[in-house]
Amino acid sequence: LEGGRLLPVKRSLQALNPAEIAGLLESLPPQERNVVWEMVDREDDGEVLLHLADEVREGLMREMDTAELVAAAEELDIDDLADFIEHLPETVTQQVLKALDADDRARLESVLAYEPDTAGGLMNTDTVTVRPDVSLDVVQRYLRLRGDLPPHTDALFVVDRYGAYLGTLPLDKILTRDPDSLVQAVMEHEREPFLDTLSDREVAQRFENADLVSAPVVNEKGILLGRITVDDVVDVIRAEADHNLMAMAGLDEDEDLFAPVRKAARRRALWLGVNLFTACIAARVVGMFEATISQVVALAVLMPIVASMGGITANQIVALMVRGLALGQVGSGNTGALFKKEIAVALINGLLWGLVIALVVLFWFKSPALSLVIGLALVMNLGCAATAGVFVPLLLRRLRLDPALAGSVVVTTFTDVMGFFLFLGLGTLILIH
Amino acid sequence: LEGGRLLPVKRSLQALNPAEIAGLLESLPPQERNVVWEMVDREDDGEVLLHLADEVREGLMREMDTAELVAAAEELDIDDLADFIEHLPETVTQQVLKALDADDRARLESVLAYEPDTAGGLMNTDTVTVRPDVSLDVVQRYLRLRGDLPPHTDALFVVDRYGAYLGTLPLDKILTRDPDSLVQAVMEHEREPFLDTLSDREVAQRFENADLVSAPVVNEKGILLGRITVDDVVDVIRAEADHNLMAMAGLDEDEDLFAPVRKAARRRALWLGVNLFTACIAARVVGMFEATISQVVALAVLMPIVASMGGITANQIVALMVRGLALGQVGSGNTGALFKKEIAVALINGLLWGLVIALVVLFWFKSPALSLVIGLALVMNLGCAATAGVFVPLLLRRLRLDPALAGSVVVTTFTDVMGFFLFLGLGTLILIH
Known part of the structure; x- marks a missing residue:
């Protein structure tokens, strides 16, 4: 690309599918990204845009005309299209709607009526339905007339004359069972339909647990509305995982690897500002002990150790809690048992490493009292860290905030403050008085 | 459960699928876990065990007899079974192998020959194959004789008489095309077969990009060996995401929420020990400036601020890098551009927050020189943090280590050390000399 040889690039682009092209675009710095984007086949534009992270998409769409x-x-x-249309300016949306036929417009509007993070927002309306009282032979003749099935059709859905969902007819049953059997004798009932208002996280969990390829979506009256396919569920799982990883560091999962510098700086600034504020609180706590430090400078030398051990302990527990909450494995029923376990683990490690650091400090500063101070402070701070690690994510969840935000800033501030306070406080008590 | 009413629990267990039972078991503390495990239908034991995290499984299997x-x-x-057998003691493995018929044993051994994290290790050998020169009608008669297809069969694979992979025959084509057409006229070639040695990460990426439900696996001679289905790929994606989240905190993704205290303590101890060692290095750096601190105690009060701002900056970049590396979007081709962007972002934020903290310090300590010191140190430390954030994950990848390990301990040590060194060093230069 750098040599300006565009033809081979264009040729290799044609061998990629839209998702792969999107991945390639995301990994390119802005200038090269625009060059490659110009070379993408116009027919693929829509699909490629859909596969891009929000930020990258917005950047490219700004350059496109109506x-x-x-x-x-x-x-x-x-x-x-329902996903795509949310990212379009109002004037373009109107034109797109006008270009659709009445049938498609009605379908689109039914999907757009749902939040994107619900079963209704995830669903596709291209379901193929059959009646329960026809034979498999009739079904097959119907399918042959109809032609190609929509992608990821592993089953047809059986509905009554009012459109209510009755069961599922897997394609392999049509192929392997006696053609004279009736649909109702062959259809399966195991695939429980998803309510349209179910959250996408719950949808993903059920797909994973039951190894589904597609699943029916119904409204509260049991009327079949559409179906969800595994490819969209995979995207939900990937997005949720990304979200947890990035949110632990205070980032958005849609962060573009090559976001414009000014934009990236502005977004990171917020989290750094919050951290500056909380670090000032920690500094205030240290400031309370200025007189002690001026008498025993070794305290200033050693205080980062106590704080950082607490930070590690808390962050490990937060990672465990974030995963547990995401998988629905942590709830009010087992918080107590979990807290007891984490406190015990933290105290054992506190005693172990408290003893080690006490010995190190004894050799380094030859002061048994200082050894005692750091050993005690370490044990106590790991206890505080375990408490914060378990309860801060739960508290955030209770406040309807993202538990992953407990990572880095919030919990670390707490362990820093407690670490400084315990270590310098004990130092004042034991070394000064 | 606590009230000792076991019957309703047993009844609701029967309504769950094995993956859901596994999720439930993982969320229970050890004692209750054993009670519920006893109530699981014996027929589901194998599948439930497979869905459990390694640690939980080991705990339960220790209690089972041969x-x-x-x-x-x-x-x-x-x-x-191939996954399961790796977790069995040798004596049990022998008995399991003996209980299989020769056909199944040969199949099992062909899967066991592969590493679990390759396409060969992921594949299933239950493929249904057809020849290219028969008609769809013949295929359908064959399927009807054969009976139910293996789960997640969305397509048959077309092979020549030597077993070499030729193409894919989706089930819906059999249903919708003219029964007199030949397989070779209808089959698709788009589904490129996966080489048996392909890594599971690459497999997952291709499934995601091409929205596959199943894909053929071949050896280097093109002979069809088996197929990979989307349910196993979803597990790979989930495991990889878990891994990144947990590894950033220095944990194993198989960590059991309710691991026995002694075991959990031992495992966490390692990371804490590493951190204690690196924190001691940071303390050594502070110790170099003992004389300076004893003259200007305010330096000890403010030094955690500089260090923590660096830690946040570095951790944000590490999260971005870990995701980029996992998705294959970061490589030698764009490291330079990425570094330039991150340095620019860090310096902008360094200038902004350096100015803010300088003003805060000016009001707090009324010392313009101290303000200058902290402002300068902050800008410089954010620059160091950006450098470490970009290059430490790349270095770890180069050393064939996990880039996610750069999180917390490694990178934070670096920013702590640099933060203390820059701030106290500048303090000594500007305030003392």
Whole structure:
């Protein structure tokens, strides 16, 4: 690319699918990204844009005119279009809607009525349905007339004349069972339909647990609305995992690897500002002991050790809690048992490493009293760290905030403050008085 | 459960699938876990064990005798059995192998020959194959004779008489195309077969990008060996995401929420020990400036601020790098551009927050020189943090270590050491001399 040889790039682009092109674009710095984007086949524009992280997409869409955006939208399936349309300016949306036929418009509007993070928002309306009282032979003749099935169709859905969901007819049953059997004799009932208001996280969990490829979505009256397919669920799982990893560091999962510097700086600034504020609180705590430090400077030398051991302990527990909460394995029923375990683990490690650091300090500063101070402070701070590690994520969840935000800033501030306070406080008590 | 009413628990267990039972067991403290485990239907034992995190599984399997383990193994599919057998003691493995018929034993051994984290290790050998020169009608008659297809069969694979992979015949094509067409006229070639030695990460990426449900696995001669299905890929994606989240905190992704205290303490001890060692290095750096601190105690009060701002900056970049490396979006081609961006972002934020903290310090300590020292140190430390954040994960990857290990301990030590050194060093230069 750097040599300006565009033809081979263009040729290798054609061998990639839209998701791969999106991954490639995300890994390119802005200038090269625009060059490659220009070379993408116009037909793939819509799908590639959909696979991009929000930020990268916005960057590229700013450069497109209305006609290009409408053309990109026209190539998409209804469920993808529903995702895409949320990112379009109002004027373009109107044009896209106008270009659709009445049927597709009605379908699109039914999907758009849902929040994107619900079963209704994830679903596609391209379900193929059959009646329970026909034979498999009739089903097969119908399918042959109909032609290709929508992608990821592993089963047809059986509905009554009012459209209520009755059961699932897997394709392999149509192929392997006696053609004279009736649909109702062959269909399966195991696939419990998803309510349209179910959260996407719950949808993903059920897909994972039951190894589903597709699942029916119904409204509260049991009427079949559409289906969710595993490819969209994989995206939900990936997005949630990304979210937890990035949120622990105070970042957004849509952060672009090559976001414009000014934009990235502005976004990171917020978290750094919060941290500056909390670090000032920790500094205030140290400041309370200025007189002690001026008498025993060794306290200033050793205080980062106590704080950092607490930070590590708390962050390990936060990672465990964030995963447990995401998988629905941590709740009010087992918090007590979990806390008891973590406190015990922290105290054992506190005693072990407290003893080690006490010995190190004894050799270093030849002061038994100082050894005692750091050993005690370490044990107590790890106890505080375990408490914060368990309860801060739970508290955030209770406040309807993201438990992963407990990572880095919040919990570390707590362990820093407690570490400084315990160590310098004990130092004042034992070494000065 | 606490009230000792076991019957309703048993009844609700029967409504759960093995993956859900595994999730439930993981969320229970050890004692209750054993009670519920006893109530699980014996037929589900094998599948439930497979869905458990390694540690939880080991705990439960220690309590089972050989006959129970063999019985659990017998209920499993070949690819699941291959996973399961790795967790069995040698004597039990022998018995399980003896209980299999020759066909299944040969299949099992072909899967066991691969590392679990390769396409070969992920594959199942229950493929249904057809020849290219028969008609769809013949295929359908064959399927009807054969009966139910293996789970997640969305397509048959077309092979020549030597077993070489030729193409894919999706089930919906069999249903919708003219029964007189030949397989070779209808089959698809888009699904590129996976080489058996491909890494599971690469497999997952390709499934995600191409929205696959199943894919053929071949050896280097192109002979079809088996197939990989999306349910196993979803597990790979989940495991990798878990791994990154936990490894950033220095934990193993298989860590049991309710690991026995002694075991959990031992495992966490390692990371804490490493951190204690690196924190001592940071303390040594502070110790170099004891004389300076004893003259200007305010330096001890403020030094945690400089260090912690560096830690946050570095951890944000590490999170971005870990995700980028996992998705294959960061490589030697774009490291330079990425570094330039991150340095620019860090310096902008360094200038902004350096100015803010300088003003705060000016009001707090009324010392313009001290303000200058902390402002300068902050800018410089954020620059160091950006450098470490970009290059430490890359270095770890180069050393064939896990880039996520850069999180917390390694990078934070670096920013602590540099933060203390820069701040106290500048303090000595500007305030003392």
